[in-house]
Amino acid sequence: MNGSGLLKRLRQELVGLDTEVPTLSGQRRRYVSLDNASSTPTFRPIVSKVDEFLGYYANVHRGSGFKSQLASWAFETARHDVARFVKADLNEKTVIFTKNTTESINRLSRLYPFRPDGVIITSTMEHHSNDLPWRRVAKVVHVGVKADGSLDVDDYLRKLKEYAGKVDLVTMTGASNVSGWVTPYHYLARLAHEAGAKFVLDAAQLAPHRPVDMKPSSDPEHIDYLAFSAHKMYAPYGIGALVGDRKPLLAADPDMVGGGVVDIVTIEGAYWRELPEREEAGTPDIVGVVALAAAIRLLEAVGWSAIQEHEERLARRLLTRLAEVPEMKIYGQNDPVDVSGRLGVVAFNVGKIPYALVAAILSYEHGIGVRTGCFCAHPYMLCLLDVQPQEATKVRDEILSRDRTNVPGAVRASVGLYNDESDIDALVEALKVVQRGGHSGSYVLCKETGSYVPTERDCFEFDSHFTLTPHLPS
Numbered sequence: 001m002n003g004s005g006l007l008k009r010l011r012q013e014l015v016g017l018d019t020e021v022p023t024l025s026g027q028r029r030r031y032v033s034l035d036n037a038s039s040t041p042t043f044r045p046i047v048s049k050v051d052e053f054l055g056y057y058a059n060v061h062r063g064s065g066f067k068s069q070l071a072s073w074a075f076e077t078a079r080h081d082v083a084r085f086v087k088a089d090l091n092e093k094t095v096i097f098t099k100n101t102t103e104s105i106n107r108l109s110r111l112y113p114f115r116p117d118g119v120i121i122t123s124t125m126e127h128h129s130n131d132l133p134w135r136r137v138a139k140v141v142h143v144g145v146k147a148d149g150s151l152d153v154d155d156y157l158r159k160l161k162e163y164a165g166k167v168d169l170v171t172m173t174g175a176s177n178v179s180g181w182v183t184p185y186h187y188l189a190r191l192a193h194e195a196g197a198k199f200v201l202d203a204a205q206l207a208p209h210r211p212v213d214m215k216p217s218s219d220p221e222h223i224d225y226l227a228f229s230a231h232k233m234y235a236p237y238g239i240g241a242l243v244g245d246r247k248p249l250l251a252a253d254p255d256m257v258g259g260g261v262v263d264i265v266t267i268e269g270a271y272w273r274e275l276p277e278r279e280e281a282g283t284p285d286i287v288g289v290v291a292l293a294a295a296i297r298l299l300e301a302v303g304w305s306a307i308q309e310h311e312e313r314l315a316r317r318l319l320t321r322l323a324e325v326p327e328m329k330i331y332g333q334n335d336p337v338d339v340s341g342r343l344g345v346v347a348f349n350v351g352k353i354p355y356a357l358v359a360a361i362l363s364y365e366h367g368i369g370v371r372t373g374c375f376c377a378h379p380y381m382l383c384l385l386d387v388q389p390q391e392a393t394k395v396r397d398e399i400l401s402r403d404r405t406n407v408p409g410a411v412r413a414s415v416g417l418y419n420d421e422s423d424i425d426a427l428v429e430a431l432k433v434v435q436r437g438g439h440s441g442s443y444v445l446c447k448e449t450g451s452y453v454p455t456e457r458d459c460f461e462f463d464s465h466f467t468l469t470p471h472l473p474s
């Protein structure tokens, strides 16, 4: 079967595709999942691979039994899968398994040997996970964004010049989790290298949707370090990866110490192992690693051209159909014709209807899951929403006094490879109802959380759908 044939079949393999959820009317509706930029559901072939592995489950790198050895072999094979997935040469790079992108970036920020006056350049469009960790370890300079939400490359050039000789790292996202904009990261890497800096790519959003190629270090456009999360690429089992040059990571002691990171321990001291073991203290998430490898192999079997073609079609449809909703305001680029430079991630507002109310109606009346707010990218959202400094200060004070009534934000819809046109049409039809005030429920704002809940009764009684108690044999 070719890639697009396989891709079509995969929708039916989505775990939870037919999950019905309650709505205010009392009817159940099939859940429409359009929050893939947060986390994706998984596919049955991945779950069954995990189940199969559980038959062999044992700790890695320690035991002598068959299962321990098989588990170690699977774990290390998965490491090679990750390297292949991002085209990293394991002769010079290492793959460290972490919890997620956030942990990968925090880890790198703590290990990297910054010079005392070293500078890190990042951008205003970053997720907080590719901004806050760096602020703890060095001076961070933010490149601005343009009105359409794209990176201001001229500003980047200016900042490289301004801090010439001092820039240790440039760290940028591969794609925005708010506007879906794909950055020209290889070009940005080349400029970073020309300035004598290393380049870090936050691939949390990019990796599930586009092929990633770290390129050999002899290539001026190579990527020195890269981080991504498996839960955004159909393997929500709690694993992530940090991939990059091994040498600088050896300058400091391991970030975390304990079992697995040492060759030998005496009462006086310890001798650290090589990478990657010295950065994987304790028992790792072995099942998560197996799931990640299965997800990588699934994506490879479908192939990037089929994935990209399908997701671009969905992005075009999303932008085209959202524009049918009166008073629709899309943030960032909204051209439905040329979507080659973006992902199917779209942030929007409908007139003056509070974004959290829009999302509540979508959820409680239509069974549609989206995300709202500022998407862990506050500085970027302030730019996109054109919030003036005075208003930002006022809102900040309100938030700190536990009132989120006026927090600016938006609704975000984001597609995965299993979505189809019907999911987008369901969203757009529901938004039209919301826009004309045709919703049936009445909602009240919870000041502290900033979310809206139905006034009459909350129909979400979770324990009638799911409990944590296992089905024990009777």
Ligand SMILES: Cc1ncc(COP(=O)(O)O)c(C=O)c1O
Binding pocket: 037, 038, 100, 101, 102, 103, 127, 129, 130, 173, 175, 176, 177, 202, 204, 205, 229
């Ligand atoms: C661009 C980007 N970077 C980093 C992260 C953090 O990922 P995680 O929560 O898996 O650590 C996210 C999550 O949404 C993201 O979108």
